[in-house]
Amino acid sequence: MTLINKKEFKLEFRNQMDFLYKQTIEEANSEQLLNTLVTVLKCKIDNIWKESRLDKEKEVYYFCIEFLLGRQLESNLLNLGVLEDIKLILKEMDINLEDLVNAEVDPALGNGGLGRLAACFLDSMASLSISGHGYGIRYEYGLFEQKLVNGHQVEVPDNWLKEESYIWETVRPNKASIVKFGGQVDLVEKNGKLKAIHKNYIPVMAVPYDIPIIGYKNEYINTLRLFKSDVPRKDFEPILKESKNSYGSYHDALQYRYYADEISQVLYPNDSNDAGKILRLKQEYFLVSAGIQDIFRKYKKNNRDIGKIYEKISIHINDTHPSLCVPELMRLLMDEEELGWDEAWEITKRVISYTNHTIMAEAMERWNIQMIKELLPRIYMIIEEINKRYIRKLNNKYGNDFDKIGTMAVISADNVNMANLSIIGSHSVNGVAKLHTEILKKEVLKNFYEDEPFKFNNKTNGIAHRRWLMLSNPRLSKLINELIGESWQKDTLELKSLEKYQDDSRVLQELELIKQENKRNLSKIITQKNEININENSIFDVQIKRLHAYKRQLMNALHILHMYHELLDNPNLNMEPRTFIFGAKAAPGYYFAKCVIKLINELAQKINNDVRVKDKLRVVFLENYGVSLAEKIIPATNVSEQISTTTKEASGTSNMKFMMNGAITIATLDGANIEIHDQIGDENMVLFGLKANQVLEYSKFGGYSSADLYSNNFYIKRVVDDLVNGFIPNILEEGREIYNSLITYNDEFFVLRDFENYIEAQKKINDLYMDKNHWNKMALINIANSGIFSSDRTIKEYANEIWYKR
Numbered sequence: 001m002t003l004i005n006k007k008e009f010k011l012e013f014r015n016q017m018d019f020l021y022k023q024t025i026e027e028a029n030s031e032q033l034l035n036t037l038v039t040v041l042k043c044k045i046d047n048i049w050k051e052s053r054l055d056k057e058k059e060v061y062y063f064c065i066e067f068l069l070g071r072q073l074e075s076n077l078l079n080l081g082v083l084e085d086i087k088l089i090l091k092e093m094d095i096n097l098e099d100l101v102n103a104e105v106d107p108a109l110g111n112g113g114l115g116r117l118a119a120c121f122l123d124s125m126a127s128l129s130i131s132g133h134g135y136g137i138r139y140e141y142g143l144f145e146q147k148l149v150n151g152h153q154v155e156v157p158d159n160w161l162k163e164e165s166y167i168w169e170t171v172r173p174n175k176a177s178i179v180k181f182g183g184q185v186d187l188v189e190k191n192g193k194l195k196a197i198h199k200n201y202i203p204v205m206a207v208p209y210d211i212p213i214i215g216y217k218n219e220y221i222n223t224l225r226l227f228k229s230d231v232p233r234k235d236f237e238p239i240l241k242e243s244k245n246s247y248g249s250y251h252d253a254l255q256y257r258y259y260a261d262e263i264s265q266v267l268y269p270n271d272s273n274d275a276g277k278i279l280r281l282k283q284e285y286f287l288v289s290a291g292i293q294d295i296f297r298k299y300k301k302n303n304r305d306i307g308k309i310y311e312k313i314s315i316h317i318n319d320t321h322p323s324l325c326v327p328e329l330m331r332l333l334m335d336e337e338e339l340g341w342d343e344a345w346e347i348t349k350r351v352i353s354y355t356n357h358t359i360m361a362e363a364m365e366r367w368n369i370q371m372i373k374e375l376l377p378r379i380y381m382i383i384e385e386i387n388k389r390y391i392r393k394l395n396n397k398y399g400n401d402f403d404k405i406g407t408m409a410v411i412s413a414d415n416v417n418m419a420n421l422s423i424i425g426s427h428s429v430n431g432v433a434k435l436h437t438e439i440l441k442k443e444v445l446k447n448f449y450e451d452e453p454f455k456f457n458n459k460t461n462g463i464a465h466r467r468w469l470m471l472s473n474p475r476l477s478k479l480i481n482e483l484i485g486e487s488w489q490k491d492t493l494e495l496k497s498l499e500k501y502q503d504d505s506r507v508l509q510e511l512e513l514i515k516q517e518n519k520r521n522l523s524k525i526i527t528q529k530n531e532i533n534i535n536e537n538s539i540f541d542v543q544i545k546r547l548h549a550y551k552r553q554l555m556n557a558l559h560i561l562h563m564y565h566e567l568l569d570n571p572n573l574n575m576e577p578r579t580f581i582f583g584a585k586a587a588p589g590y591y592f593a594k595c596v597i598k599l600i601n602e603l604a605q606k607i608n609n610d611v612r613v614k615d616k617l618r619v620v621f622l623e624n625y626g627v628s629l630a631e632k633i634i635p636a637t638n639v640s641e642q643i644s645t646t647t648k649e650a651s652g653t654s655n656m657k658f659m660m661n662g663a664i665t666i667a668t669l670d671g672a673n674i675e676i677h678d679q680i681g682d683e684n685m686v687l688f689g690l691k692a693n694q695v696l697e698y699s700k701f702g703g704y705s706s707a708d709l710y711s712n713n714f715y716i717k718r719v720v721d722d723l724v725n726g727f728i729p730n731i732l733e734e735g736r737e738i739y740n741s742l743i744t745y746n747d748e749f750f751v752l753r754d755f756e757n758y759i760e761a762q763k764k765i766n767d768l769y770m771d772k773n774h775w776n777k778m779a780l781i782n783i784a785n786s787g788i789f790s791s792d793r794t795i796k797e798y799a800n801e802i803w804y805k806r
């Protein structure tokens with residue numbers, strides 16, 4: 001232990017406590033103890049952090065509109081290699097580390113998979129000693145807190161900062177920059193060249209707040225830099241010559257302050273459709289401009305030739321939200337660094353790479369040109385020029401194939417298509433799982449793929465096994481250490497050697513015991529939160545993810561309803577007791593999703609209060625699902641529900657977390673479920689449902705009638721009718737809405753089409769669970785083959801095949 005000397009640490013801790021709070025340890029509450037500990041740790045890591053920032057061969061900047069970090073204390077202690085030591089030292093001081101862990105805020109600066117992926121990637125880049133840093137926004141309010149009121153979702157603002165600062169952040173006011181909005185652009189001639197002069201703009205200051213991202217036992221620390229918006233400080237005034245400078249009146253000054261503050265005020269709570277709001281556009285440009293200016297400032301400190309910036313810098317844009325990186329990089333290279341168009345364009349493409357996370361049309365960002373023109377006049381000029389030159393190129397290549405050119409253009413029908421801009425302005429476009437990338441190449445982005453096939457590649461997602469196994473499931477981690485040693489922690493492919501224990505009944509017993517303990521812990525949480533006792537010996541069947549029609553929580557609910565009927569009809573039914581657990585937030589404006597939440601809650605009410613099925617069936621909806629709750633749920637899960645309409649879930653990442661914790665997956669062959677299947681085969685997971693080609697064919701050629709299915713199938717009719725016949729109380733409106741989506745609007749997500757198949761698959765789960773020894777063996781095989789889903793593997797691929805590729 002180099003970082004922590006016990007005697008020294010205790011002394012520093014007491015001194016820091018005294019300095020911060022003028023209190024003794026005995027008097028302090030958990031927040032004060034936490035704050036003290038973090039302050040001591042921050043001092044200790046400062047030197048490593050500084051050293052990690054020194055000039056590097058190549059630096060990666062990961063731009064993302066959201067980062068869903070989770071709590072940091074335990075993860076940082078683990079990665080620093082001092083978790084056990086600190087636990088012991090604190091214990092000697094009569095402090096329980098767990099209390100401090102739970103006192104930390106869980107910053108909800110993301111919606112779901114995309115933001116969490118970004119956080120896992122940061123962990124992996126640092127752990128692999130890759131100089132890779134995040135750029136994001138320091139939202140004052142994160143994703144809303146979800147309350148359930150009479151089974152309805154109610155959104156409460158997430159005031160996570162509480163007018164204080166975040167314990168892990170360091171503000172860097174001297175590294176602030178100015179982002180310009182609105183105004184006009186004049187092109188004036190200078191030395192025979194046209195120069196863009198931006199005037200009357202509204203300047204907003206972007207202030208960096210840095211969070212250390214600590215690598216795993218490698219003395220390496222990267223930075224997540226989040227920008228907060230503010231009005232410019234006085235010292236910026238001399239360089240704001242051309243800005244709008246009429247903030248004389250009190251009213252104007254207030255308005256201006258509001259304009260600036262508003263930008264980093266709140267995270268948009270949509271996880272799948274683009275809100276199209278001007279404030280969102282401001283956020284996107286704010287992030288991009290602040291980030292790229294920051295990169296330029298750092299680069300120019302150590303390098304003279306801006307024309308070689310691609311040798312030292314990679315910019316990765318995570319989905320299209322930061323896609324204004326393309327014109328912003330062009331702008332800085334041309335307007336500030338005075339390069340010509342062609343050189344600037346080549347550099348831009350060499351620097352930028354792009355990840356697509358969805359094929360859903362409603363999630364594809366398009367910005368109205370009028371909006372961009374007014375808010376970002378210079379950026380719009382550049383986008384127009386990119387479009388003009390690109391169309392000229394396409395014309396030369398494809399003649400007048402207007403259909404083709406129309407789908408590929410950056411500007412069409414008064415909109416800027418951000419995906420097209422990202423593809424054209426980058427050298428690499430990747431999907432997030434095999435099937436997803438294939439669908440991009442063959443369907444959604446077909447024309448681009450045919451035009452520039454070399455740009456396209458797949459990077460199947462991964463998860464930080466340090467957080468999702470080592471921290472969240474310490475007992476399982478320990479068992480693995482005992483069986484195969486510790487080297488899997490740095491190379492998860494070594495988990496494979498667990499397979500040799502697949503017939504070792506002692507090991508399988510042990511595995512079951514661990515799952516049982518984790519289930520007991522989760523049961524306590526559920527009892528506490530939902531005031532309901534659940535059977536710890538029942539199958540814990542879990543679906544946790546954002547609520548969306550394509551993820552088909554509805555199908556899960558209808559199946560529960562089906563089981564309930566079966567049990568009522570036949571009280572002696574031979575079935576393993578089951579507890580269905582849900583966690584899901586709905587976007588506030590997504591009415592259908594909210595209806596499904598209400599349905600699940602009312603179903604839970606009805607079933608949980610029916611003594612006839614008391615020992616067999618329970619339904620739990622956990623409020624306010626997020627990272628911290630996931631860490632408790634996943635290790636306690638027996639069955640992982642990954643039941644999206646095939647082709648719709650780009651990858652999924654909870655599927656990987658569950659697998660790594662020994663849950664058995666029930667799944668469609670969608671997203672990364674396919675790669676999971678590649679690893680463990682039919683024998684170790686339960687598949688059902690339409691295949692990708694069937695879904696694509698139905699979507700293209702029709703041929704599916706949900707109403708026919710409904711009329712001809714007793715089981716389907718029974719559960720669908722229950723939505724509207726009063727069988728489930730208090731869902732008059734919601735039940736009707738759902739009924740209509742299934743019958744009147746022909747069941748867009750094939751819930752009824754896959755229903756019977758799903759029932760069979762669920763029966764199979766039941767039968768498999770009855771043979772406990774066999775179930776445990778499957779669990780072991782899942783864990784043993786989950787190593788490939790560490791985000792360390794994913795990040796190595798990004799590094800070798802995109803960022804460091806020459």
Ligand code: F55
Pocket residue numbers: 111112113114115117270271272273274275357358363432461649650651652653671
């Ligand atoms: C957030 C904002 C907008 Cl405007 C659109 C989408 C989102 C968002 O959160 N998307 C998201 O989470 N996508 C998910 O990304 C994961 C990581 O790649 C995938 O595993 C998952 O399939 C995909 O839905």
